[in-house]
Amino acid sequence: WETEGHPVFSRARIGPFFQDRPVLKNPFLEDALLRGYLRRHLPEQAAFSDLCEFGERVASEVDGWGRECEATPPRLVHFDPWGRRVDHIVTSPAWRRMKDLSAQEGLVALGYERPFGEWSRVYQMSKLYLYSPSSGLYTCPLAMTDGAAKVIQSLGVSWPVDEAFNRLTTRHPGHFWTSGQWMTERRGGSDVASGTETVAIPQQDGSYKLHGFKWFTSATDADMTLTLARVQDRHGATTPGSRGLSLFYAEVSRDQDGRLKGIEVQRLKDKLGTRQMPTAELLLDGLQAYRLSDEGRGVASIANMLTVTRIHNSVSAIAAMRRVVQLARDYATHRTAFGKLLKDHPLHMQTLARMEVETRAAFLLVMDVCRLLGREETGVATQLDTLLLRLLTPVVKLYTGKQAVAVVSEGLESFGGQGYIEDTGLPGLLRDAQVLSIWEGTTNILSLDVLRCVARSSGMVLEAYFTHTKSLLTGASSVSSLAPAVKAVGSALSRLGELVQAAGARPPSYLELAARDLSYSLARTYMGALLIDHASWKGASPADTYAALRWCEQDLCPLVTNEARGWYNPSTPPLDAALVYDRPTQ
Ligand code: UCC
Ligand code: FAD
Structure with missing residues (x-):
């Protein structure tokens, strides 16, 4: 207990033992099931090489950016130094790097380029699965961006959304846009039909001005949004319920003085998790918008967005489970308790094995739904595929959202007290998982x-x-x-x-x-x-x-x-x- 005549715990000496941290290795190479699944269904060398390279980059570089996003959350600047209202949502450099990376890696574009035909969605979602836990929640704007592109494609890529579609699906960082999805108002996010008070006032030029209050708007630094509102007739009347809702497209832009046009950002939400990403309350005060759906077909028209974002949500759920299992099993190889490594305690292994079974089952379900989406989009879906996709989309979202919380929570415990310590990066996994069962239904x-x-x-x-x-x-x-x-x-x-x-x-x-x-x-x-x-x-x-x-x-x-x-x-x-x-x- 003494070295060089001094006790090892004296003055600045805090003892010789320091626990090695769990190491994030290439998540593609670490994932036997993902590689097995792809070997079986998508045995393309190009896909393997890309996923392997991307996995390497996630572990060595991108994960650090994700931690920066967490450490530097967005903030809202209401006024410029001279008192002008500007409502700037200031994001971190790492968050902006995520945007460029997403474009370059084709994280949305792959779903539209379709390099592997009906398996392209499986490929795209595999990439997002590797990325998600390191993305600083950038997967949230990507989900909505993908959903918006899907809606535009289903309604027809023509003016006024043709330019937007190109930008949402491009690989050029300078050209790339993200989209919001503004559905929730103060009266209700589940019951959108009763909750939506936003009105759309028709303008001479065929556009509309939106007036209302959107209560939750995530990744609010987006370039555009899809949203719901009720068209006012000449007398100012609107139709209540779902039949009164229409779908609108709006760009988020600024005037010459730097003020947001037609929008005021009331405040940013103070959230349990997803803190890397801004979620704002927005007053829409004459926001210029274009109606994309027929009048009264708003919910049915935004349903394609719900399908895509719910699938992205499920991908994030399996990614969180997989990440915590990968870290936990690594930790078990170099943490000792009661004279042996954790991996040599059968009860600890049983715990990790149960997490692994949950993760595998969830992974296969999510990938199967991605497979069905890919088939539908490439025109090869049978009637059975289409029916299954409709049924399994809510099923996969609801089940994996709950599983992620349970598995990640168990996963945190497998690091003992360190699982509860913020700067290990582990608690954030749990806080971010908790939202997966709440938003998107x-x-x-x-x-x-x-x-x-x-x-x-x-x-x-x-x-x-x-x-x-x-x-x-x-x-x-x-x-x-x-x-x-x-x-x-x-x-x-x-x-x-x-x-x-x-x-x-x-x-x-x-x-x-x-x-x-x-x-x-x-x-x-x-x-x-x-x-x-x-x-x-x-x-x-x-x-x-x-x-x-x-x-x-x-x-x-x-x-x-x-x-x-x-x-x-x-x-x-x-x-x-x-x-x-x-x-x-x-
Ligand atoms: O939370 C949000 C964003 C979070 C950030 C993004 C994260 C993404 C993941 C990232 C991972 C890190 S945005 C807000 C999301 N909000 C919701 O999900 C709303 C939840 N509530 C519902 O889903 C409700 O079921 C409603 C709003 C859809 C119910 O409205 P209605 O008007 O009562 O619905 P109806 O009457 O049942 O359906 C109206 C029409 C029907 O079509 P028609 O008229 O042709 O018969 C339905 O078949 O819409 C169609 N429809 C659907 N179609 C309704 N739901 C669906 C569906 N899921 N799929 C296909
Ligand atoms: P409520 O609808 O009030 O639900 C409360 C509870 O009642 C829930 O448990 C629900 O399951 C239950 N419930 C409701 N109706 C029934 C019923 N008929 N039967 C049984 N149980 C029922 N929304 C957006 O539009 N855009 C965004 O970008 C966005 N970002 C978000 C970001 C975060 C971090 C969070 C937390 C939410 C975000 N939301 C967003 C809002 C989200 O979609 C809603 O909060 C969600 O849909 C639930 O709506 P609500 O909050 O009004 O809850």
Whole structure:
């Protein structure tokens, strides 16, 4: 305990031991499942080289920029030194570097250049998956930019949005634009139909002036936005509800004095996470805008944006899970407790293995939805693909959003106290994960969206789901090691099928109470089938088989379990309310 005659903990001597930090290595090379998935579906050398190079850059350079974005959050400057209102959102140099990088790497453009045909979305999203946890949340503006480009493409790339489309999808940094998505107002972000008070006043030249208040607008340094408003007629009247909403395009620009045209930034939100990125409250005070949809078709027209941003959200969720697992397993190789490395404690390994199984299942679901999107966009989608894409988009978003919080939280614990210390960069992963289940539709809202799309397709989306999930099992029928998993998924499918059949005759109140469990059951069962399908591929590893078996040992169908408990009966809501408010039932 002494060196050179002094105790090791004396004066400025703080002892000889310093723990090595977890090391971020090339996330592409570190990810066996990603590489296996691509080897199976997109065996293109060009894609591998690009992802490998990009992964290297993420680890060696971009991750540092991401940390800079966190350390230098955006701030709002309302006035210039001479008192003029300017509403400047000042962002960090690192944030602006992210914008240039995003253009150069084609992080949006790839979805429109389509270098690998129907697999281009898988390729683009793989790149975003490597980038996301190091991006300083730049993935947020990229999601909305991609969503806006998709909406414009679906409505027609013509004036006044042809220039915008080129800019959203370019690879030239100086030309690149990002877009916002301004939907939420103070009265409501879920119930957009009742919540939107913004009015659009028609102008002589065919444009509109928007007046209203947007309560949450993220990445507000965007160059343009898509937003919703109600067109006023000659008497100043508007149509209430969803039928009164139209979709508008507006550019965010400044006048000669540097003032924002038609916008005042009320303030920036003080957020739990996503602090790297500005989220503002905006007064729209005569913002010039152009109507893109037919009058009253606003929600239906922005739905393409919701599909794309919800998929991006899911990519960020799996990326956060993968990142924390990669760091945790590295840490376990050089942190010692009770005389051995963490990796040699079986209980610690069990914990990491459970996180790994969650991450793998989520990864395969997300990539499958990207595959479906790619097929739809290249015109090769079958009717089954299209129905599946509609059903699985809310399912993947809601399920992975919740999983990310659970896995990242568990991941933080695997670093012990250091997982709670800000400048390790680890807590930010959890704070940023928490938003994934809130924005772009909360878990309940997306569960109700699942119900609605089932009802509107007269059950065809579920038929597509059952047909496709069964087909995923066929390749594994001869693989004996997967038999228990195949049996579990088969049984979940038939129990789910019976219940769904019977549910048709149930009242809406029953379906509403069952909505979240239905979505979870669809997600878990489908993820089981995807894990089995992947494990039965000839290039799969024993770990792939083990992951499939492990996943399928859980309750794949909480819908069936909770139905048997009577949780969706009319007697339940008053009991729930009585429990929550702890008051007697009537
Ligand atoms: O949160 C936001 C941005 C955050 C930053 C971006 C992050 C991205 C990820 C980054 C990762 C790091 S922006 C705000 C997002 N807001 C929401 O997601 C709203 C949540 N609420 C809903 O989704 C609701 O379900 C509504 C607003 C869509 C419900 O409105 P309505 O008017 O009651 O909807 P209806 O009546 O059900 O549908 C109206 C039309 C129908 O078409 P038609 O009229 O042809 O029958 C629907 O089929 O819209 C169609 N529709 C859809 N189509 C509605 N939802 C969808 C859908 N999901 N897909 C396709
Ligand atoms: P509410 O709609 O009031 O919901 C409150 C709770 O009630 C939720 O748990 C919800 O699930 C539940 N609930 C509501 N209705 C039902 C129902 N029918 N059945 C069961 N449960 C229900 N919005 C934008 O438009 N653009 C942005 O750029 C943007 N950026 C954001 C950034 C951040 C960091 C955050 C946190 C939010 C952002 N939002 C943005 C807003 C976000 O989309 C909304 O907050 C979200 O959609 C929820 O809406 P709300 O806040 O009005 O909640």
